[in-house]
Amino acid sequence: MLDMLAAVGRGTFGFLSTIGTVALFAATALGHSVRPPFYWRNFIRQCIDIGYFSLPVVALTAIFSGMVLALQSYTGFARFSAEGAVATVVVLSMTRELGPVLAGLMVAGRIGAAMAAEIGTMRVTDQIDALTTLSTNPFKYLVVPRLVAGTLMLPLLVLVADILGVMGGFLVGTAKLGFNSGAYMARTWEYLEAEDVVSGLVKAAVFGFLVALMGCYHGYRSRGGAQGVGAATTNAVVSASILILIFNYIITELFFAR
Amino acid sequence: MSAPAPAAPMPAAPMPAAPADTPPPKIRVRGLTKRFGPKLVLDALDLDLPARHSLVVIGGSGSGKSVLIKCILGLIEPDEGAIEIDGRNVLAMSREEREAVNAHMGMLFQAGALFDSLPVWENVCFGLLAKNEIGRCAAREKAVEILSRVGLTPDVAALYPAELSGGMQKRVALARAIAAQPDIIFFDEPTTGLDPIMGAIIDSLIVDCVRRLGATAFSITHDMASAKRIADSVAMIFKGKIIWRGPSAEIDHPGNPYVEQFVKGQKDGPIQMEVRR
Ligand SMILES: Nc1ncnc2c1ncn2[C@@H]1O[C@H](COP(=O)(O)OP(=O)(O)O)[C@@H](O)[C@H]1O
Ligand SMILES: [Mg+2]
DSSP: OOOHHHHHHHHHHHHHHHHHHHHHHHHHHHHTTTTTOOOHHHHHHIIIIIIIIIHHHHHHHHHHHHHHHHHHHHHGGGTOOOOOHHHHHHHHHHIIHHHHHHHHHHHHIIIIIIHHHHHHHHHHHHHHHHHHHHTHHHHHIIIIHHHHHHHHHHHHHHHHHHHHHHHHHHHHHHSSSSSOOHHHHHHHTOOOOOHHHHHHHHHHHHHHHHHHHHHHHHHHHOOSHHHHHHHHHHHHHHHHHHHHHHHHHHHHEEEEOO | OOOSSTTTTOOSOOOOOTTTTOOOOOOEEEEEEEEEEEHHHHHHEEEEEOOTTTTEEOOOOSSSSSHHHHHHHHHHOSEEEEEETTTGGGGGGGGHHHHHHHHHHEEBTTTTTTTSSSHHHHOOOOOOHHSSOOOOOHHHHHHHHHHHHHHOOOOGGGGGGSSSSSHHHHHHHHHHHTTOOOOOOEEEEETTSSSSHHHHHHHHHHHHHHHTTEEEEEESOOOOHHHHOOOOOEEEEETTEEEEEEEEGGGGGSSSHHHHHHHHSSSSOOOOEEEES
Protein backbone atom coordinates (compact mmCIF):
# COMPACT_ATOMS: atom_id res chain seq x y z
CA MET A 1 0.00 0.00 0.00
CA LEU A 2 2.70 2.45 1.08
CA ASP A 3 4.76 1.30 -1.87
CA MET A 4 1.91 2.15 -4.16
CA LEU A 5 1.47 5.60 -2.64
CA ALA A 6 5.19 6.18 -2.94
CA ALA A 7 5.13 5.17 -6.59
CA VAL A 8 2.20 7.50 -7.28
CA GLY A 9 4.02 10.29 -5.44
CA ARG A 10 7.21 9.69 -7.37
CA GLY A 11 5.30 9.65 -10.63
CA THR A 12 3.50 12.90 -9.83
CA PHE A 13 6.71 14.52 -8.71
CA GLY A 14 8.53 13.39 -11.84
CA PHE A 15 5.70 14.68 -14.02
CA LEU A 16 5.65 18.08 -12.32
CA SER A 17 9.41 18.43 -12.42
CA THR A 18 9.38 17.61 -16.16
CA ILE A 19 6.80 20.35 -16.73
CA GLY A 20 9.07 22.65 -14.74
CA THR A 21 12.18 21.89 -16.79
CA VAL A 22 10.28 22.24 -20.06
CA ALA A 23 8.86 25.58 -18.92
CA LEU A 24 12.32 26.73 -17.88
CA PHE A 25 13.73 25.65 -21.23
CA ALA A 26 11.00 27.58 -23.06
CA ALA A 27 11.52 30.65 -20.87
CA THR A 28 15.28 30.57 -21.48
CA ALA A 29 14.70 30.34 -25.22
CA LEU A 30 12.20 33.21 -25.18
CA GLY A 31 14.64 35.30 -23.14
CA HIS A 32 17.33 34.71 -25.74
CA SER A 33 14.97 35.41 -28.63
CA VAL A 34 14.64 39.09 -27.71
CA ARG A 35 18.38 39.73 -27.37
CA PRO A 36 20.73 39.91 -30.35
CA PRO A 37 22.28 38.35 -32.26
CA PHE A 38 19.52 36.71 -34.28
CA TYR A 39 20.74 34.06 -36.68
CA TRP A 40 18.86 34.87 -39.88
CA ARG A 41 20.49 32.16 -41.98
CA ASN A 42 19.45 29.46 -39.56
CA PHE A 43 15.98 30.97 -39.31
CA ILE A 44 15.52 30.99 -43.08
CA ARG A 45 16.86 27.46 -43.41
CA GLN A 46 14.31 26.31 -40.83
CA CYS A 47 11.49 28.22 -42.54
CA ILE A 48 12.25 26.48 -45.80
CA ASP A 49 12.47 23.12 -44.05
CA ILE A 50 9.23 23.55 -42.12
CA GLY A 51 7.18 25.65 -44.51
CA TYR A 52 8.26 24.51 -47.93
CA PHE A 53 9.33 20.90 -47.56
CA SER A 54 6.32 20.01 -45.44
CA LEU A 55 3.95 21.25 -48.14
CA PRO A 56 3.53 17.94 -50.01
CA VAL A 57 2.62 15.84 -46.97
CA VAL A 58 0.36 18.51 -45.50
CA ALA A 59 -1.29 19.10 -48.87
CA LEU A 60 -2.00 15.41 -49.44
CA THR A 61 -3.35 15.00 -45.92
CA ALA A 62 -5.62 18.02 -46.33
CA ILE A 63 -7.02 17.07 -49.75
CA PHE A 64 -7.90 13.55 -48.71
CA SER A 65 -9.38 14.71 -45.41
CA GLY A 66 -11.60 17.18 -47.24
CA MET A 67 -12.66 14.48 -49.68
CA VAL A 68 -13.48 11.89 -47.07
CA LEU A 69 -15.26 14.48 -44.97
CA ALA A 70 -17.57 15.34 -47.85
CA LEU A 71 -18.29 11.69 -48.51
CA GLN A 72 -18.89 10.77 -44.87
CA SER A 73 -21.08 13.73 -44.04
CA TYR A 74 -23.10 13.21 -47.20
CA THR A 75 -23.88 9.57 -46.46
CA GLY A 76 -24.45 10.36 -42.79
CA PHE A 77 -26.64 13.40 -43.33
CA ALA A 78 -28.67 11.68 -46.01
CA ARG A 79 -30.32 9.72 -43.18
CA PHE A 80 -32.11 12.88 -42.05
CA SER A 81 -32.15 14.64 -45.42
CA ALA A 82 -29.58 17.26 -44.50
CA GLU A 83 -27.25 16.66 -47.43
CA GLY A 84 -27.20 20.40 -48.11
CA ALA A 85 -24.99 20.94 -45.07
CA VAL A 86 -22.04 19.07 -46.57
CA ALA A 87 -20.18 22.16 -47.79
CA THR A 88 -20.61 23.90 -44.45
CA VAL A 89 -19.46 20.86 -42.49
CA VAL A 90 -16.39 20.51 -44.66
CA VAL A 91 -15.25 24.10 -44.38
CA LEU A 92 -15.93 24.43 -40.66
CA SER A 93 -14.25 21.13 -39.79
CA MET A 94 -11.23 21.92 -41.91
CA THR A 95 -10.59 25.45 -40.67
CA ARG A 96 -11.45 24.89 -37.03
CA GLU A 97 -10.13 21.39 -36.37
CA LEU A 98 -8.70 19.19 -39.04
CA GLY A 99 -6.46 21.71 -40.76
CA PRO A 100 -4.46 22.67 -37.68
CA VAL A 101 -4.54 19.26 -35.95
CA LEU A 102 -3.60 17.19 -38.99
CA ALA A 103 -0.94 19.65 -40.15
CA GLY A 104 0.38 19.83 -36.58
CA LEU A 105 0.62 16.05 -36.28
CA MET A 106 2.24 15.69 -39.69
CA VAL A 107 4.78 18.39 -38.89
CA ALA A 108 5.40 16.80 -35.48
CA GLY A 109 6.40 13.61 -37.23
CA ARG A 110 8.48 15.31 -39.87
CA ILE A 111 10.01 18.32 -38.20
CA GLY A 112 9.91 17.48 -34.50
CA ALA A 113 11.77 14.26 -35.20
CA ALA A 114 14.32 15.95 -37.44
CA MET A 115 15.00 18.68 -34.90
CA ALA A 116 15.45 16.21 -32.04
CA ALA A 117 17.74 14.03 -34.13
CA GLU A 118 19.87 16.91 -35.38
CA ILE A 119 20.24 18.71 -32.06
CA GLY A 120 20.60 15.40 -30.22
CA THR A 121 23.45 14.34 -32.50
CA MET A 122 25.09 17.70 -31.98
CA ARG A 123 24.78 17.20 -28.22
CA VAL A 124 26.28 13.72 -28.08
CA THR A 125 29.13 14.64 -30.43
CA ASP A 126 30.04 17.74 -28.36
CA GLN A 127 29.03 20.12 -31.17
CA ILE A 128 26.82 22.09 -28.78
CA ASP A 129 29.75 22.54 -26.39
CA ALA A 130 31.86 23.52 -29.38
CA LEU A 131 29.38 26.31 -30.19
CA THR A 132 29.86 27.72 -26.71
CA THR A 133 33.64 27.68 -27.02
CA LEU A 134 33.30 29.54 -30.34
CA SER A 135 31.51 32.54 -28.80
CA THR A 136 28.08 31.35 -29.91
CA ASN A 137 25.17 30.78 -27.60
CA PRO A 138 23.54 27.45 -28.55
CA PHE A 139 20.10 28.69 -27.54
CA LYS A 140 20.37 31.66 -29.87
CA TYR A 141 21.96 29.64 -32.65
CA LEU A 142 19.90 26.46 -32.54
CA VAL A 143 16.76 26.81 -30.47
CA VAL A 144 15.48 30.33 -31.15
CA PRO A 145 15.48 30.08 -34.99
CA ARG A 146 13.58 26.79 -34.79
CA LEU A 147 10.98 28.05 -32.33
CA VAL A 148 10.33 31.23 -34.31
CA ALA A 149 10.23 29.40 -37.64
CA GLY A 150 7.86 26.75 -36.25
CA THR A 151 5.51 29.36 -34.81
CA LEU A 152 5.40 31.40 -38.02
CA MET A 153 5.38 28.63 -40.60
CA LEU A 154 2.66 26.33 -39.31
CA PRO A 155 -0.11 28.96 -39.73
CA LEU A 156 0.94 29.33 -43.38
CA LEU A 157 0.83 25.58 -43.86
CA VAL A 158 -2.59 25.46 -42.22
CA LEU A 159 -3.89 28.17 -44.50
CA VAL A 160 -2.83 26.03 -47.44
CA ALA A 161 -4.37 22.97 -45.78
CA ASP A 162 -7.67 24.83 -45.27
CA ILE A 163 -7.87 25.81 -48.92
CA LEU A 164 -6.90 22.36 -50.20
CA GLY A 165 -9.26 20.64 -47.78
CA VAL A 166 -12.19 22.72 -49.01
CA MET A 167 -11.07 21.96 -52.54
CA GLY A 168 -11.05 18.24 -51.80
CA GLY A 169 -14.58 18.49 -50.49
CA PHE A 170 -15.59 20.52 -53.52
CA LEU A 171 -14.18 17.89 -55.89
CA VAL A 172 -16.06 15.04 -54.27
CA GLY A 173 -19.18 17.19 -53.83
CA THR A 174 -19.41 18.25 -57.48
CA ALA A 175 -17.88 15.25 -59.26
CA LYS A 176 -19.38 12.44 -57.21
CA LEU A 177 -22.27 13.69 -55.10
CA GLY A 178 -23.85 15.80 -57.83
CA PHE A 179 -23.76 19.25 -56.19
CA ASN A 180 -23.87 22.27 -58.44
CA SER A 181 -20.45 23.91 -58.19
CA GLY A 182 -21.78 27.45 -57.72
CA ALA A 183 -24.18 26.30 -55.03
CA TYR A 184 -21.49 24.31 -53.25
CA MET A 185 -19.17 27.35 -53.09
CA ALA A 186 -22.02 29.56 -51.93
CA ARG A 187 -22.81 27.11 -49.11
CA THR A 188 -19.12 27.06 -48.23
CA TRP A 189 -19.00 30.81 -47.69
CA GLU A 190 -22.46 31.16 -46.22
CA TYR A 191 -21.77 30.20 -42.61
CA LEU A 192 -18.00 30.70 -42.51
CA GLU A 193 -16.86 33.39 -40.08
CA ALA A 194 -13.48 35.00 -39.62
CA GLU A 195 -13.27 33.51 -36.14
CA ASP A 196 -13.29 29.98 -37.59
CA VAL A 197 -10.22 30.63 -39.67
CA VAL A 198 -8.48 32.75 -37.05
CA SER A 199 -8.94 30.17 -34.30
CA GLY A 200 -7.41 27.58 -36.60
CA LEU A 201 -4.43 29.79 -37.32
CA VAL A 202 -3.91 30.53 -33.64
CA LYS A 203 -3.96 26.81 -32.99
CA ALA A 204 -1.44 26.35 -35.77
CA ALA A 205 0.94 28.91 -34.27
CA VAL A 206 0.72 27.22 -30.86
CA PHE A 207 1.20 23.77 -32.38
CA GLY A 208 4.19 24.97 -34.40
CA PHE A 209 5.76 26.35 -31.24
CA LEU A 210 5.07 23.11 -29.35
CA VAL A 211 6.51 20.88 -32.08
CA ALA A 212 9.71 22.94 -32.28
CA LEU A 213 9.92 23.19 -28.49
CA MET A 214 9.65 19.42 -28.04
CA GLY A 215 12.16 18.75 -30.82
CA CYS A 216 14.68 21.18 -29.35
CA TYR A 217 14.08 20.21 -25.73
CA HIS A 218 14.48 16.48 -26.23
CA GLY A 219 17.40 16.91 -28.61
CA TYR A 220 19.17 19.34 -26.30
CA ARG A 221 18.92 17.01 -23.33
CA SER A 222 19.79 13.78 -25.10
CA ARG A 223 22.58 11.66 -23.64
CA GLY A 224 24.50 8.56 -24.45
CA GLY A 225 25.16 8.16 -28.16
CA ALA A 226 22.95 6.85 -30.92
CA GLN A 227 20.51 5.19 -28.55
CA GLY A 228 19.99 8.43 -26.64
CA VAL A 229 19.33 10.31 -29.87
CA GLY A 230 16.84 7.65 -30.93
CA ALA A 231 14.99 7.97 -27.65
CA ALA A 232 15.01 11.75 -27.93
CA THR A 233 13.46 11.54 -31.39
CA THR A 234 10.68 9.23 -30.24
CA ASN A 235 9.99 11.34 -27.18
CA ALA A 236 9.87 14.52 -29.25
CA VAL A 237 7.24 13.11 -31.63
CA VAL A 238 5.12 11.47 -28.96
CA SER A 239 5.14 14.41 -26.57
CA ALA A 240 4.48 16.92 -29.35
CA SER A 241 1.52 14.87 -30.60
CA ILE A 242 0.00 14.57 -27.15
CA LEU A 243 0.53 18.26 -26.41
CA ILE A 244 -1.13 19.16 -29.73
CA LEU A 245 -4.25 17.21 -28.78
CA ILE A 246 -4.34 18.70 -25.27
CA PHE A 247 -3.79 22.27 -26.43
CA ASN A 248 -6.31 21.75 -29.22
CA TYR A 249 -8.98 21.24 -26.60
CA ILE A 250 -7.80 24.15 -24.46
CA ILE A 251 -7.75 26.60 -27.36
CA THR A 252 -11.11 25.41 -28.66
CA GLU A 253 -12.53 25.96 -25.20
CA LEU A 254 -11.06 29.46 -25.05
CA PHE A 255 -12.46 30.43 -28.43
CA PHE A 256 -15.89 28.84 -28.57
CA ALA A 257 -17.10 27.83 -25.12
CA ARG A 258 -18.43 31.25 -24.25
CA MET B 1 58.95 30.92 3.24
CA SER B 2 61.46 33.17 4.89
CA ALA B 3 58.97 35.18 6.94
CA PRO B 4 60.70 35.71 10.30
CA ALA B 5 57.66 36.76 12.32
CA PRO B 6 56.54 33.66 14.23
CA ALA B 7 53.07 32.53 13.21
CA ALA B 8 51.97 35.92 11.93
CA PRO B 9 48.27 35.56 11.15
CA MET B 10 47.41 35.91 7.51
CA PRO B 11 45.73 39.21 6.70
CA ALA B 12 42.06 38.42 6.71
CA ALA B 13 40.42 40.49 4.00
CA PRO B 14 41.55 41.27 0.55
CA MET B 15 44.42 39.18 -0.67
CA PRO B 16 47.59 41.26 -0.96
CA ALA B 17 48.22 42.21 -4.57
CA ALA B 18 50.72 39.86 -6.10
CA PRO B 19 54.10 41.52 -6.62
CA ALA B 20 54.78 42.54 -10.19
CA ASP B 21 57.48 39.92 -10.74
CA THR B 22 55.18 36.98 -9.96
CA PRO B 23 52.05 37.39 -12.08
CA PRO B 24 49.11 35.18 -11.16
CA PRO B 25 49.08 31.87 -12.96
CA LYS B 26 47.10 31.83 -16.18
CA ILE B 27 44.81 29.22 -14.70
CA ARG B 28 44.44 28.51 -11.00
CA VAL B 29 42.05 25.80 -9.84
CA ARG B 30 41.28 25.38 -6.15
CA GLY B 31 39.18 22.77 -4.44
CA LEU B 32 37.31 21.87 -7.62
CA THR B 33 34.64 19.28 -6.86
CA LYS B 34 32.14 17.72 -9.23
CA ARG B 35 29.70 14.90 -8.64
CA PHE B 36 27.45 13.16 -11.11
CA GLY B 37 24.76 11.68 -8.91
CA PRO B 38 26.54 9.68 -6.23
CA LYS B 39 29.74 9.49 -8.23
CA LEU B 40 32.53 11.83 -7.17
CA VAL B 41 34.45 12.67 -10.36
CA LEU B 42 36.59 15.61 -9.19
CA ASP B 43 37.53 15.67 -5.53
CA ALA B 44 38.81 19.06 -4.31
CA LEU B 45 41.27 19.23 -7.18
CA ASP B 46 44.00 21.92 -7.14
CA LEU B 47 46.02 22.91 -10.19
CA ASP B 48 48.12 25.88 -11.33
CA LEU B 49 49.14 26.57 -14.88
CA PRO B 50 51.61 29.41 -15.55
CA ALA B 51 51.28 31.52 -18.68
CA ARG B 52 52.90 30.17 -21.85
CA HIS B 53 53.35 26.80 -20.25
CA SER B 54 52.27 23.52 -21.78
CA LEU B 55 50.75 21.14 -19.28
CA VAL B 56 49.63 17.63 -20.10
CA VAL B 57 47.26 15.86 -17.75
CA ILE B 58 47.40 12.10 -17.91
CA GLY B 59 45.04 9.63 -16.28
CA GLY B 60 42.92 6.58 -16.96
CA SER B 61 39.74 6.60 -18.99
CA GLY B 62 36.86 7.95 -16.97
CA SER B 63 39.14 9.60 -14.42
CA GLY B 64 37.51 13.00 -15.05
CA LYS B 65 40.01 14.62 -17.41
CA SER B 66 37.39 15.84 -19.84
CA VAL B 67 35.17 16.97 -16.98
CA LEU B 68 38.07 19.04 -15.61
CA ILE B 69 38.55 20.83 -18.94
CA LYS B 70 34.81 21.37 -19.36
CA CYS B 71 34.63 22.92 -15.90
CA ILE B 72 37.42 25.37 -16.79
CA LEU B 73 35.69 26.22 -20.07
CA GLY B 74 32.37 26.78 -18.31
CA LEU B 75 30.61 23.92 -20.09
CA ILE B 76 29.97 22.08 -16.82
CA GLU B 77 29.04 23.81 -13.58
CA PRO B 78 31.25 22.48 -10.76
CA ASP B 79 29.69 21.78 -7.36
CA GLU B 80 32.40 23.51 -5.35
CA GLY B 81 35.71 25.24 -5.78
CA ALA B 82 37.24 28.21 -7.54
CA ILE B 83 38.63 28.63 -11.04
CA GLU B 84 40.72 31.73 -11.70
CA ILE B 85 41.87 32.80 -15.11
CA ASP B 86 44.41 35.64 -15.09
CA GLY B 87 43.64 36.02 -11.39
CA ARG B 88 39.87 36.50 -11.83
CA ASN B 89 37.37 33.98 -10.54
CA VAL B 90 35.35 32.96 -13.58
CA LEU B 91 32.70 31.13 -11.56
CA ALA B 92 31.59 34.41 -9.97
CA MET B 93 31.31 36.26 -13.27
CA SER B 94 28.19 37.43 -15.08
CA ARG B 95 27.40 35.67 -18.34
CA GLU B 96 28.72 38.54 -20.46
CA GLU B 97 32.04 38.70 -18.56
CA ARG B 98 32.38 34.96 -18.80
CA GLU B 99 31.77 35.01 -22.55
CA ALA B 100 34.45 37.67 -22.90
CA VAL B 101 36.94 35.45 -21.06
CA ASN B 102 35.90 32.41 -23.10
CA ALA B 103 36.52 34.35 -26.31
CA HIS B 104 40.24 34.05 -25.51
CA MET B 105 40.14 30.28 -25.16
CA GLY B 106 40.22 27.62 -27.84
CA MET B 107 39.30 23.99 -27.54
CA LEU B 108 40.06 20.90 -29.59
CA PHE B 109 37.41 18.35 -28.66
CA GLN B 110 38.10 14.67 -28.18
CA ALA B 111 36.09 13.63 -31.24
CA GLY B 112 36.65 16.84 -33.19
CA ALA B 113 33.06 18.08 -32.78
CA LEU B 114 33.10 19.66 -36.23
CA PHE B 115 29.76 21.07 -37.36
CA ASP B 116 28.70 18.52 -39.94
CA SER B 117 26.13 20.81 -41.54
CA LEU B 118 28.77 23.38 -42.46
CA PRO B 119 31.65 23.19 -44.94
CA VAL B 120 35.21 23.13 -43.64
CA TRP B 121 35.89 26.82 -44.24
CA GLU B 122 32.85 27.84 -42.23
CA ASN B 123 33.87 25.49 -39.44
CA VAL B 124 37.34 26.99 -39.31
CA CYS B 125 36.16 30.61 -39.25
CA PHE B 126 33.07 29.96 -37.13
CA GLY B 127 34.42 31.83 -34.11
CA LEU B 128 35.58 34.79 -36.20
CA LEU B 129 32.22 34.98 -37.98
CA ALA B 130 30.41 34.73 -34.66
CA LYS B 131 32.36 37.68 -33.29
CA ASN B 132 31.72 39.64 -36.51
CA GLU B 133 35.45 40.11 -36.89
CA ILE B 134 35.27 39.13 -40.51
CA GLY B 135 32.77 38.97 -43.38
CA ARG B 136 31.78 35.76 -45.12
CA CYS B 137 33.88 36.46 -48.22
CA ALA B 138 36.98 37.29 -46.23
CA ALA B 139 36.34 34.25 -44.02
CA ARG B 140 36.81 31.90 -46.95
CA GLU B 141 40.24 33.30 -47.70
CA LYS B 142 41.16 33.41 -44.05
CA ALA B 143 40.13 29.77 -43.67
CA VAL B 144 42.43 28.74 -46.51
CA GLU B 145 45.30 30.55 -44.80
CA ILE B 146 44.62 28.90 -41.42
CA LEU B 147 44.22 25.50 -43.07
CA SER B 148 47.64 25.86 -44.65
CA ARG B 149 49.09 26.25 -41.15
CA VAL B 150 47.84 22.77 -40.28
CA GLY B 151 49.07 21.34 -43.57
CA LEU B 152 45.80 21.25 -45.51
CA THR B 153 45.39 22.37 -49.10
CA PRO B 154 42.85 25.02 -50.21
CA ASP B 155 40.57 22.50 -51.91
CA VAL B 156 39.69 21.03 -48.49
CA ALA B 157 37.94 24.28 -47.58
CA ALA B 158 34.87 23.50 -49.67
CA LEU B 159 34.41 19.93 -48.41
CA TYR B 160 32.12 18.83 -45.60
CA PRO B 161 33.54 17.20 -42.44
CA ALA B 162 31.98 13.83 -43.31
CA GLU B 163 34.10 13.75 -46.47
CA LEU B 164 37.38 13.89 -44.51
CA SER B 165 39.52 11.17 -42.95
CA GLY B 166 40.03 11.07 -39.19
CA GLY B 167 43.43 12.72 -39.38
CA MET B 168 42.14 15.50 -41.62
CA GLN B 169 39.18 16.08 -39.31
CA LYS B 170 41.61 16.48 -36.41
CA ARG B 171 43.58 19.01 -38.43
CA VAL B 172 40.45 20.97 -39.28
CA ALA B 173 39.41 20.88 -35.63
CA LEU B 174 42.85 22.16 -34.70
CA ALA B 175 42.56 24.93 -37.29
CA ARG B 176 39.19 25.90 -35.83
CA ALA B 177 40.62 25.95 -32.29
CA ILE B 178 43.47 28.30 -33.22
CA ALA B 179 41.57 30.50 -35.69
CA ALA B 180 40.63 33.20 -33.19
CA GLN B 181 44.20 33.34 -31.84
CA PRO B 182 43.36 32.25 -28.30
CA ASP B 183 45.64 32.76 -25.26
CA ILE B 184 44.73 29.41 -23.79
CA ILE B 185 44.15 26.29 -25.86
CA PHE B 186 42.74 23.04 -24.56
CA PHE B 187 43.42 19.76 -26.31
CA ASP B 188 41.30 16.79 -25.30
CA GLU B 189 43.07 13.60 -26.40
CA PRO B 190 44.30 15.07 -29.68
CA THR B 191 45.90 11.86 -30.92
CA THR B 192 43.43 9.24 -29.73
CA GLY B 193 42.18 7.18 -32.64
CA LEU B 194 44.97 8.19 -35.02
CA ASP B 195 47.79 6.03 -36.28
CA PRO B 196 51.20 6.72 -34.66
CA ILE B 197 52.54 8.72 -37.59
CA MET B 198 49.47 10.91 -37.85
CA GLY B 199 49.61 11.25 -34.06
CA ALA B 200 53.17 12.54 -34.28
CA ILE B 201 52.17 14.98 -37.03
CA ILE B 202 49.26 16.34 -35.00
CA ASP B 203 51.53 16.68 -31.97
CA SER B 204 54.08 18.68 -33.89
CA LEU B 205 51.33 20.89 -35.33
CA ILE B 206 50.07 21.49 -31.82
CA VAL B 207 53.51 22.41 -30.52
CA ASP B 208 54.03 24.64 -33.52
CA CYS B 209 50.69 26.45 -33.22
CA VAL B 210 50.99 26.94 -29.49
CA ARG B 211 54.47 28.39 -29.86
CA ARG B 212 53.47 30.65 -32.71
CA LEU B 213 50.51 32.04 -30.76
CA GLY B 214 52.49 32.31 -27.53
CA ALA B 215 49.55 30.54 -25.93
CA THR B 216 49.16 28.53 -22.76
CA ALA B 217 48.33 24.92 -23.53
CA PHE B 218 46.34 22.48 -21.42
CA SER B 219 46.22 19.01 -22.92
CA ILE B 220 44.81 15.67 -21.93
CA THR B 221 46.08 12.39 -23.17
CA HIS B 222 46.81 8.84 -22.21
CA ASP B 223 49.25 8.45 -25.06
CA MET B 224 52.65 8.71 -23.35
CA ALA B 225 54.61 9.36 -26.54
CA SER B 226 52.30 12.24 -27.30
CA ALA B 227 52.58 13.59 -23.73
CA LYS B 228 56.38 13.72 -23.98
CA ARG B 229 56.21 15.59 -27.28
CA ILE B 230 53.70 18.21 -26.18
CA ALA B 231 54.42 18.80 -22.52
CA ASP B 232 56.60 21.14 -20.54
CA SER B 233 55.22 19.47 -17.47
CA VAL B 234 52.95 16.54 -16.78
CA ALA B 235 50.34 16.02 -14.08
CA MET B 236 48.53 12.82 -13.26
CA ILE B 237 44.91 12.74 -12.19
CA PHE B 238 43.70 9.80 -10.12
CA LYS B 239 40.48 9.46 -8.12
CA GLY B 240 39.59 13.09 -8.76
CA LYS B 241 42.86 14.60 -7.53
CA ILE B 242 46.20 15.57 -9.03
CA ILE B 243 48.49 13.00 -7.41
CA TRP B 244 51.73 13.89 -9.14
CA ARG B 245 53.23 16.69 -11.16
CA GLY B 246 56.67 17.08 -12.67
CA PRO B 247 58.63 18.21 -15.70
CA SER B 248 58.08 16.02 -18.73
CA ALA B 249 61.68 14.79 -18.58
CA GLU B 250 60.90 13.10 -15.25
CA ILE B 251 57.95 11.14 -16.53
CA ASP B 252 59.92 7.94 -17.01
CA HIS B 253 61.28 8.12 -13.45
CA PRO B 254 58.49 9.80 -11.54
CA GLY B 255 59.28 8.24 -8.17
CA ASN B 256 55.57 7.64 -7.67
CA PRO B 257 54.25 4.08 -7.96
CA TYR B 258 50.92 5.17 -9.44
CA VAL B 259 52.49 7.24 -12.19
CA GLU B 260 55.08 4.59 -12.80
CA GLN B 261 52.41 1.94 -13.30
CA PHE B 262 50.41 4.18 -15.62
CA VAL B 263 53.36 5.31 -17.73
CA LYS B 264 54.72 1.82 -18.12
CA GLY B 265 51.28 0.38 -18.69
CA GLN B 266 51.65 -2.42 -16.16
CA LYS B 267 48.59 -4.32 -15.15
CA ASP B 268 49.78 -4.97 -11.61
CA GLY B 269 50.39 -2.09 -9.25
CA PRO B 270 48.67 0.29 -6.88
CA ILE B 271 46.02 1.29 -9.46
CA GLN B 272 43.24 -1.28 -9.51
CA MET B 273 41.03 -0.90 -12.54
CA GLU B 274 37.48 -0.48 -11.39
CA VAL B 275 35.55 -2.84 -13.54
CA ARG B 276 32.17 -1.54 -12.48
CA ARG B 277 31.38 2.14 -12.18
N1 LIG C 1 27.35 14.77 -18.32
C1 LIG C 1 27.65 13.73 -17.56
N2 LIG C 1 26.67 13.10 -16.84
C2 LIG C 1 26.96 12.06 -16.04
N3 LIG C 1 28.18 11.54 -15.89
C3 LIG C 1 29.20 12.10 -16.57
C4 LIG C 1 28.98 13.22 -17.44
N4 LIG C 1 30.17 13.57 -17.99
C5 LIG C 1 31.07 12.71 -17.47
N5 LIG C 1 30.50 11.83 -16.62
C6 LIG C 1 31.19 10.77 -15.89
O1 LIG C 1 32.34 11.33 -15.33
C7 LIG C 1 33.44 10.42 -15.43
C8 LIG C 1 34.62 11.11 -16.04
O2 LIG C 1 34.36 11.35 -17.40
P1 LIG C 1 35.44 12.01 -18.36
O3 LIG C 1 35.95 13.26 -17.75
O4 LIG C 1 34.79 12.12 -19.68
O5 LIG C 1 36.58 10.91 -18.41
P2 LIG C 1 37.97 10.99 -19.16
O6 LIG C 1 38.99 11.13 -18.10
O7 LIG C 1 38.11 9.69 -19.88
O8 LIG C 1 37.93 12.14 -20.09
C9 LIG C 1 32.95 9.24 -16.25
O9 LIG C 1 32.77 8.16 -15.38
C10 LIG C 1 31.64 9.68 -16.82
O10 LIG C 1 30.74 8.60 -16.80
MG1 LIG D 1 37.74 12.33 -22.11
